[in-house]
Amino acid sequence: MSAQTNFYNRFSFLYPLVDIFLKPQKKKFFNEINQLPYGNLLEIGVGNGSHFYLYHNHNITGIEISSSMLNMAKKNSTGAMQLFEMNGEHLKFADNSFDYVVLSHVIAVADQPEKLLSQCHNVLKPNGKLLILNHFTPNNWLKYLDRIFNIGANLFHLKSLFYMEDIKGMDQFTLEKEIALKPLSYFKILIFTKS
Ligand SMILES: C[S@@+](CC[C@H](N)C(=O)[O-])C[C@H]1O[C@@H](n2cnc3c(N)ncnc32)[C@H](O)[C@@H]1O
Incomplete structure (x- = not known):
């Protein structure tokens, strides 16, 4: 078991506190997702x-x-949703099987984000969409805060200082839409198409 899996297993009970803070952005994110034509959607790292x-x-x-996170998620599952314990860096789905792949606050905590992205690319159908919600270090005073938090961020298994350009493999996708969320554009919704 990776140190990161161990971390989320141990601290899953605290996640609802983090979630209070993330809720408004998620409403906007899932509103965007709901507006897309009906399709097969894979969410990686569903959390609770x-x-x-x-x-x-x-x-x-x-x-x-x-x-632990998955057990909580199962209690929140709705309708005919299917949930599995699986590593997004080693997906067990057939290639070209999903219209959409969703990463909500996952790309900056993944052990190997490049591997995760290449797996997303494999399972997406041609012209399928990759939908990302995450924090991105902005070019304003917040970058100094990110630098300070980054010193201890390893303890929480996340990258506080986070630039999408640093992630290899993004060039497999074409950026279609970018929504900077208020306040301060620290969080963004990014919608990519598999190229
Ligand atoms: C910050 S939480 C976000 C949870 C949820 N997506 C949300 O937006 O609240 C990150 C989640 O991704 C999971 N995770 C991290 N790396 C993963 C991977 N390689 N495959 C699947 N899940 C992963 C963690 O266990 C954790 O539950």
Whole structure:
């Protein structure tokens, strides 16, 4: 078991506190997702699934690497959603099987984000969409805060100082839409198409 899986297994009970802070952005994110034509959707790193009620469209499959998080997610599952314990860096789905792949606050905590992106690319159908919600270090005073937090961020298994350009493999996708969320554009919704 990776140190990161161990971390989420141990601290899953605290995640609802983090979630209070993330809720407004998730509403906007899932609203964007609901507006897309109905399709097969894979969400990687569903966490405790407290946002599942925000899905109003699509055939949803969710995966999670931490068994504790997954158990919480199962309690929040709705309708015919399918949930599996699985590592997004080693997906067990057939290539070209999903119209959409969702990464909500996952890309900056993944052990190997490049591997994760290449797996997303494999399972997406041609012209399928990769939907990302995450924090990105902005070019304003917040970058100094990110630098300070980055010193201890390893303890929380996340990258506080986070630039998408640093992630190899993004060039497999074409950026279609970018929504900077208020306040301060620290969080962004990015919608890519598989190129
Ligand atoms: C910061 S939480 C975000 C949870 C949820 N997506 C949300 O937006 O609230 C990151 C989650 O991704 C999971 N995770 C991290 N790396 C993963 C991977 N390689 N495969 C699947 N899940 C992963 C963690 O266990 C954790 O539950």
